[in-house]
Amino acid sequence: MEPWPTTRSPCARSSLLVLLAVWWGGLAPVPATADRAPAPDVLTFRLAGDVQATRSLAEVTATKGGKALRVFEPYEEDFATFTAVPLNAVLDSVYGKTWRSRDEVLLTCRDGYQPSFPVSRLLAYDAWLAVGREDAERFSILKLERGERVRVDLSPIYLVWDNAADAELRAQGDYGWPYQLVGIDLIDARKRFPRMTPPSGSSTQVESGFEAFRMHCTRCHKMNGEGGGIGPELNWPTNPTDYRDVAWLRQWIDDPASLVAVARMPRLNVKLKERSTIIDDVIAYLSAMAKHKVDPSSRAGDGS
Numbered sequence: 503m504e505p506w507p508t509t510r511s512p513c514a515r516s517s518l519l520v521l522l523a524v525w526w527g528g529l530a531p532v533p534a535t536a537d538r539a540p541a542p543d544v545l546t547f548r549l550a551g552d553v554q555a556t557r558s559l560a561e562v563t564a565t566k567g568g569k570a571l572r573v574f575e576p577y578e579e580d581f582a583t584f585t586a587v588p589l590n591a592v593l594d595s596v597y598g599k600t601w602r603s604r605d606e607v608l609l610t611c612r613d614g615y616q617p618s619f620p621v622s623r624l625l626a627y628d629a630w631l632a633v634g635r636e637d638a639e640r641f642s643i644l645k646l647e648r649g650e651r652v653r654v655d656l657s658p659i660y661l662v663w664d665n666a667a668d669a670e671l672r673a674q675g676d677y678g679w680p681y682q683l684v685g686i687d688l689i690d691a692r693k694r695f696p697r698m699t700p701p702s703g704s705s706t707q708v709e710s711g712f713e714a715f716r717m718h719c720t721r722c723h724k725m726n727g728e729g730g731g732i733g734p735e736l737n738w739p740t741n742p743t744d745y746r747d748v749a750w751l752r753q754w755i756d757d758p759a760s761l762v763a764v765a766r767m768p769r770l771n772v773k774l775k776e777r778s779t780i781i782d783d784v785i786a787y788l789s790a791m792a793k794h795k796v797d798p799s800s801r802a803g804d805g806s
């Protein structure tokens with residue numbers, strides 16, 4: 503199972519079904535999805551794997567604060583308007599306010615695909631649960647796949663972000679936009695990413711750096727084999743702190759283009775509060791991990 507939605511789409515396996523529904527210029531009706539089990543119109547909420555509550559689609563839709571939300575839809579690569587309710591309000595109603603001090607949000611899509619992101623992402627940006635589309639007949643998108651438009655069903659729920667006026671969030675593309683959402687779990691990232699976890703007894707700065715790394719870096723980078731594959735692995739067999747000094751790394755994370763004209767890595771969100779502390783924390787985390795290399799091909803998740 504791929505832990506991160508990077509080059510793959512969330513719920514990528516459903517693209518098999520989607521292939522049946524290739525969009526022919528918007529004219530052809532999409533075949534009935536008789537080959538697919540009916541979508542359970544229920545969202546299941548868990549805490550460390552244990553079911554806490556379920557909510558029907560009607561209950562989710564009735565959440566206070568619902569509205570028509572216009573976002574830049576990253577798979578269609580165009581603006582779209584959804585009927586949506588604020589995710590944080592839904593989480594408040596299920597878990598009380600305590601979810602905010604949890605670690606990682608693990609999502610389950612209808613086909614079993616499970617992307618995740620740190621809880622802090624929900625505090626930094628506004629996430630919404632879309633339950634329908636305001637500007638189209640069907641709750642679906644016409645996703646761009648290798649130059650073709652493919653109709654993708656979003657039901658029962660699509661997690662979207664209020665990115666219309668937020669260039670940084672928009673630059674993150676489809677990271678954290680799973681569709682066909684059926685489950686939300688609050689978990690401990692250490693269990694999910696044992697190889698990415700710093701050794702026990704690490705300083706609070708290293709721990710903060712671990713969280714910042716999950717928030718800003720793992721969608722593109724692997725650490726001991728865990729994470730996304732757009733950028734290079736950052737620990738095995740070499741860690742950038744093995745061959746770069748701190749000043750260089752600070753400048754790289756701050757603004758890669760200031761060092762490499764054609765850098766593909768984006769600069770760390772310039773609007774972040776305490777941005778330079780975050781950069782220091784991430785570098786502290788990288789340095790700690792340099793002494794904690796785990797061969798990704800080894801079986802043990804924890805090399806300590």
Ligand code: HEC
Pocket residue numbers: 715718719720721722723732733734736742746754755758764765766767768770784
């Ligand atoms: C959108 C994808 C993306 C994100 C997000 C990202 N990187 Fe990168 N990173 C890359 C790519 C791609 C490269 C390879 C160099 C290039 O083409 O820019 C890279 C290279 C690097 C390097 C190697 C530089 C060298 O030449 O030694 C380091 C270190 C690094 N990234 C750290 C980070 C850290 C830390 C974060 C989070 C704060 C981060 N990256 C976020 C894509 C990303």
